[in-house]
Amino acid sequence: MTQPPRSVKISDNERGGWSSDRPRRPGEAERPPRQQDVSVRGRVLSPTFRMRYNPGSLLVIACADPALQAKFVARVIEEQSTVFSLGKVKALLAGKVGEDELDAKAQTLLDAALAKRFAAGQSVVVPLEGLSPEEREHYVRLAAVNRRARHIILVEAGKEHVAEEDRAPLTELRNRLDQGALGQEGFMTSLRLGGRALEELKKIIFAPPPADD
Numbered sequence: 714m715t716q717p718p719r720s721v722k723i724s725d726n727e728r729g730g731w732s733s734d735r736p737r738r739p740g741e742a743e744r745p746p747r748q749q750d751v752s753v754r755g756r757v758l759s760p761t762f763r764m765r766y767n768p769g770s771l772l773v774i775a776c777a778d779p780a781l782q783a784k785f786v787a788r789v790i791e792e793q794s795t796v797f798s799l800g801k802v803k804a805l806l807a808g809k810v811g812e813d814e815l816d817a818k819a820q821t822l823l824d825a826a827l828a829k830r831f832a833a834g835q836s837v838v839v840p841l842e843g844l845s846p847e848e849r850e851h852y853v854r855l856a857a858v859n860r861r862a863r864h865i866i867l868v869e870a871g872k873e874h875v876a877e878e879d880r881a882p883l884t885e886l887r888n889r890l891d892q893g894a895l896g897q898e899g900f901m902t903s904l905r906l907g908g909r910a911l912e913e914l915k916k917i918i919f920a921p922p923p924a925d926d
Contacts, residue, residue, distance in 0.1 A: 751850075751857045755896025757903055760910040768919045769834040771856035771863045773849060775841045775886060777879045778870035782840050785868050785911070791918045795836045799823055824855060831859040836919040844882040846898065853899040865890075865900045869907030 758764075766772055776782035790796055802819040810818050830837050839852050849865070856863050867890055875883060887905065889895055895903045906914060 749854065749857060751853055751863075751899035752897045753863075753899060753901055755893055755900050755903060757890065757893050757905075760904060760906055760914055762913055763916045763918065764904070764914065765922075766836070766864055766917070766919050767862055768836055768921060769831075769861055770919060771831070771837050771839070771852060771861055772866065772917070773839045773841055773852055773864070774866050774868060775844055775849075776868040776870055777844065777876065777883050778868075778874040781870050781874065782868060786838065786840050789914055789917045790838055791916050792836065795919065796838045796840070797823060797827060797830075798840045799842050800840075827852070827855050828858070831856055831861050834859075834861075837861075838917075844879055844886055846886075849898055849900075857899060863900050864902045865895060865904070867903070867905045868911065869905065 774782060774786060776785065786796055787793070799819055802823045803815060806815055806819055806822070827837055827839075837856070841848055841852075853863050867886060869887075889898075890903045890905050893903075
């Protein structure tokens with residue numbers, strides 16, 4: 714006589730993954746949504762007298778010397794209307810909001826402005842406040858939501874202009890860039906500028922590739 718097939722009961726703690734059909738136990742926290750994977754195959758660029766990026770891209774500029782960074786951005790960015798810095802937003806808000814909420818309010822306003830430009834396919838240049846990977850990731854993810862290309866330039870400052878607390882993160886960023894590892898952070902291209910190459914770069918433009926003759 715043929716035996717009926719046995720049913721096997723799988724206990725809750727043996728079930729793999731999450732299901733929207735499975736009720737959560739009392740007190741069981743909902744898992745946060747999984748973050749978008751922004752990693753790409755990044756390329757390390759060689760400096761030229763003029764750098765061109767596609768329109769609608771994000772370009773972040775890192776530098777341990779704020780004065781050198783500001784001078785560089787003012788000199789080489791052809792379209793200054795593409796430059797958005799947290800410092801400028803803070804300056805606009807100074808005296809209008811309390812000191813305890815200035816940083817958060819400025820970041821919120823800047824993020825809203827950048828999100829609007831990315832959605833419209835407009836280019837964005839962000840001079841970074843610091844050298845932390847968390848700050849870089851923040852802007853990469855804003856651009857990635859609208860599938861915008863992301864690029865980074867590291868402007869090298871003289872040792873005498875690098876603060877003690879910036880030396881370790883600067884070394885880490887420099888090493889990751891030289892190893893071509895910034896694609897893991899979501900940057901399509903990376904470029905390190907120092908010495909003569911820094912002065913030889915004359916313009917950064919956002920323009921489509923030249924048409925073939």
